[in-house]
Amino acid sequence: MTVELPTGYKPSPDEEYMSPQQLEYFRQKLLAWRDELMIESQETIEHLRDQSNQEVGDEADRANRESEHGVELRTRDRYRKLLRKIDQALVRIDNGSYGYCEDTGDEIGVRRLDARPIATLTVDAQERREMKEKVLADR
Numbered sequence: 039m040t041v042e043l044p045t046g047y048k049p050s051p052d053e054e055y056m057s058p059q060q061l062e063y064f065r066q067k068l069l070a071w072r073d074e075l076m077i078e079s080q081e082t083i084e085h086l087r088d089q090s091n092q093e094v095g096d097e098a099d100r101a102n103r104e105s106e107h108g109v110e111l112r113t114r115d116r117y118r119k120l121l122r123k124i125d126q127a128l129v130r131i132d133n134g135s136y137g138y139c140e141d142t143g144d145e146i147g148v149r150r151l152d153a154r155p156i157a158t159l160t161v162d163a164q165e166r167r168e169m170k171e172k173v174l175a176d177r
Contacts, residue, residue: 049148056137060148065131067155072124075117082114123156130158139163 041062049060130136137146141163150157159167 049152051148055145055148061131061136064136064151064155065128067152068124068127068131071155072121075121075124079114079117079121082110082117120156127156141167 041058043059043062043066047059047063049063053060127136137148137151138144139146139160140158142160144160144163146157146160150161157164
């Protein structure tokens with residue numbers, strides 16, 4: 039079933055939660071984000087490839103280039119993790135669990151999902167999880 043979204047559509051807390059229109063909105067948002075990350079990842083790979091083919095100057099130039107490569111590789115790793123989360127969110131849209139907290143089953147909320155479409159927890163559940171992780175880390 040394909041859902042046509044009106045131009046400029048934004049989900050509203052006043053409409054049915056995770057209606058076909060809302061799900062299509064979030065699907066399109068996730069797909070656009072994934073496409074953007076894929077393009078940026080490809081640009082990073084090409085930049086690293088170009089840099090590795092260039093002559094290296096003195097030690098300072100070499101150190102600077104290695105530092106830049108480290109930043110680019112960390113960014114690429116972050117994108118890889120985000121891509122996995124985006125794909126998981128798309129699966130949740132397909133199986134009907136998107137928009138619901140994985141801990142409590144409560145609605146995550148359209149405002150939170152609009153800001154962070156890969157969210158899997160309500161704000162309260164996220165805060166509880168972070169507090170628990172902090173307590174465990176402090177031990």
